[in-house]
Amino acid sequence: MLVMRPVTIGSIAGIPVRVHWSFLIALPLLALVFGQNVAPATQLLHADPRALAGPLYLWGLGLTLALFLSVLLHELAHAIYARRKGAAVHDITLLMIGGVSRIGETHEARHEAVMALAGPGASLGIGVLAGGLEALVPAGWLDLRVALVLVAEMNILLGLFNLIPAFPMDGGRVLRALLATRVGALRATQIASLVGKVFAAGFVAAGILGGGIFLFLIGGFVFLGAEAENRQVKMKSALGRVRVRDLMRASSAIEAHDSVREVAARMVREHRTAYPVVDHGHVVGVLTLGDVQKVPDERRGRVEAADVAHPAPPVGPDDEAWTAFRAIVDSDVPVLPVVDHGELVGAIDQSAIMRGVELGGLAR
Numbered sequence: 001m002l003v004m005r006p007v008t009i010g011s012i013a014g015i016p017v018r019v020h021w022s023f024l025i026a027l028p029l030l031a032l033v034f035g036q037n038v039a040p041a042t043q044l045l046h047a048d049p050r051a052l053a054g055p056l057y058l059w060g061l062g063l064t065l066a067l068f069l070s071v072l073l074h075e076l077a078h079a080i081y082a083r084r085k086g087a088a089v090h091d092i093t094l095l096m097i098g099g100v101s102r103i104g105e106t107h108e109a110r111h112e113a114v115m116a117l118a119g120p121g122a123s124l125g126i127g128v129l130a131g132g133l134e135a136l137v138p139a140g141w142l143d144l145r146v147a148l149v150l151v152a153e154m155n156i157l158l159g160l161f162n163l164i165p166a167f168p169m170d171g172g173r174v175l176r177a178l179l180a181t182r183v184g185a186l187r188a189t190q191i192a193s194l195v196g197k198v199f200a201a202g203f204v205a206a207g208i209l210g211g212g213i214f215l216f217l218i219g220g221f222v223f224l225g226a227e228a229e230n231r232q233v234k235m236k237s238a239l240g241r242v243r244v245r246d247l248m249r250a251s252s253a254i255e256a257h258d259s260v261r262e263v264a265a266r267m268v269r270e271h272r273t274a275y276p277v278v279d280h281g282h283v284v285g286v287l288t289l290g291d292v293q294k295v296p297d298e299r300r301g302r303v304e305a306a307d308v309a310h311p312a313p314p315v316g317p318d319d320e321a322w323t324a325f326r327a328i329v330d331s332d333v334p335v336l337p338v339v340d341h342g343e344l345v346g347a348i349d350q351s352a353i354m355r356g357v358e359l360g361g362l363a364r
């Protein structure tokens with residue numbers, strides 16, 4: 001299968017906004033679906049759809065872009081609240097069936113619940129605002145009134161639908177946060193994802209029975225999401241029982257000013273594919289086999305290790321293995337330096353983390 005990465009289209013408040021190719025595929029289809037909602041909305045205002053300017057398909061296209069913006073504002077509400085509570089916000093991706101914000105952890109269940117409510121809250125707010133504005137527009141401005149009614153409908157639906165407790169949808173996140181205060185995060189996630197899967201099965205069934213392709217897709221998305229979150233929380237629980245020092249290996253470093261050619265030779269000699277890089281005793285990053293391969297052979301003698309190294313957040317030997325796992329995922333490097341009192345004491349990589357998941361699962 002052809003895997004395409006989402007395209008970054010810009011950033012808002014420092015948060016990269018990306019669009020997944022599935023959204024572009026869905027665009028003409030969505031335009032068609034939304035075009036069909038224009039006539040009923042016009043009749044709601046006791047007017048004749050034939051009085052509207054432009055073909056319905058163009059209206060549909062405009063509404064699809066309005067939906068795109070509405071989803072973006074919904075996700076921004078989640079992201080901005082999360083950031084104010086100290087969580088890292090990596091990016092927002094708009095997909096065919098909605099948006100996804102990649103947000104780091106908030107440490108309190110209370111923040112988690114409010115963060116989940118921020119999105120639907122924003123959508124409902126926009127919906128009510130658009131509906132209120134429609135009442136203020138002169139009766140003769142039919143096109144603007146119909147557009148406002150459609151934007152109101154769209155946002156209120158978006159808000160209400162996301163409040164369904166189908167974890168990992170927003171309502172399900174609120175449910176999990178409420179459960180977590182009573183039974184702990186692990187059990188709460190297990191219960192919430194079971195509830196999410198039941199809803200997901202319902203969405204899929206409703207999609208097949210005439211609810212349409214999007215409901216079907218959302219069902220599939222929710223089911224996979226519930227499973228993934230459940231797995232991740234299990235992993236977090238296991239890795240919370242293991243320390244970095246139990247999984248790390250001794251690692252020598254390479255010097256910042258070593259040439260990439262020397263590093264390549266050393267990789268072959270020592271059968272290692274990644275090294276921490278130090279400059280005057282301070283860890284400045286990590287250099288991997290992939291970084292070496294990117295430098296053309298004839299230039300390897302002149303390029304220094306520090307020029308092609310990745311920044312890598314160091315972890316401490318007494319940190320939970322979970323912290324190292326998150327750092328590896330967030331920084332997208334395969335190995336992290338382990339630093340104790342400013343000194344490099346080892347390295348931890350993905351396979352060590354996987355060993356930690358197995359060991360932590362045993363230690364109960």
Ligand SMILES: [Zn+2]
Nearest residue numbers: 119120162170
């Ligand atoms: Zn949301």
